[in-house]
Amino acid sequence: MASSARTVEEIFKDYTARRTSILRALTLDRENLCLYGHPNESWEVSLPAEEVPAELPEPALGINFARDGMNRKDWLSLVAVHSDSWLISLAFYLAARLNRNERKRLFTMMNDLPTVFEVVTERKPVKDKPSIESESKSQGSTKVKSNPKIADADYEDNEDEHGETLCGSCGGNYNADEFWIGCDVCERWFHGKCVKTTPAKAESIKQYKCPSCSLRSGRH
Structure with missing residues (x-):
């Protein structure tokens, strides 16, 4: 289980290889204890490490316990969620020793891949888009907005309520x-x-009005 990966690229390669091995494992029928994915894209099920604490974070133990009483698809989804974690x-x-920018880059690279759960359940990842409601709530303490609402990929996704923007x-x-x-x-x-x-122009606008609203305002 030991790994010497330390750079962003090395850690990402380690992550993708383990992810691939877990996806392979979830297509087969085995009695599970702990499901391990290895950096060489192989996988195994075995007892957890005996050391306390373990050298590396351990996967969930006993994922086979709920298996017999669950629908196969639901059980695979449960294993997938624990595997993603x-x-x-x-x-x-x-x-742990990467700096802030390196950690951010690593997370972005990982997040560009569908999760094990998304693959197993055939769920398509949803791209982030601006949320009008979340922006309004963040500025709800004042009646006059000090800045125009600029779309940003970091705004909270609100797919169910707003659909396609x-x-x-x-x-x-x-x-x-x-x-x-x-x-x-x-x-x-x-x-x-x-x-x-x-x-640059938007930064200097206190309250932005689209052309249609500006035209209506000018008529009054």
Whole structure:
């Protein structure tokens, strides 16, 4: 179980190899104790390490106990969730000496891969998009917003309530690589290029109004 991986690339390679081995294991029918994925993409089921504490974080023990009383798909999903938890804890155990930027880069690389749970359940990963509600709540303590709502990939995803975020001008889908801005009046989102607004220009706007809302305001 020992691993000498220390750089971001080495830890990521270790993570992907162990992940691959676990995915292979979950396609077979075995009596499970602890499910281990190894850096050479092999896997095994065995008793946990005897050392206390163990040299490396250990996977969940006794995942076979609930097996007989569960639907096979539900059981595989449970094992997958525990396996994801173990893979992430092991990766960040190895990343203990990395700096903040290196840890962030490692997590981004890991997060670009579907989780074991997503693969086993055939669930498609959902891309982050701006959440109008989360932005409104964060500024709900004041009636006047001090800054325009700028779309950011870090905002909390709210897929169930908002569905696809579309540009109020061209109707295009949200893309985290493009600059977006939200109207403080109608709360619709727009490509910066569609409303001729840049990130630098947006910084100086106290309350952003889209062209349609600006036109309506001018008529009153």
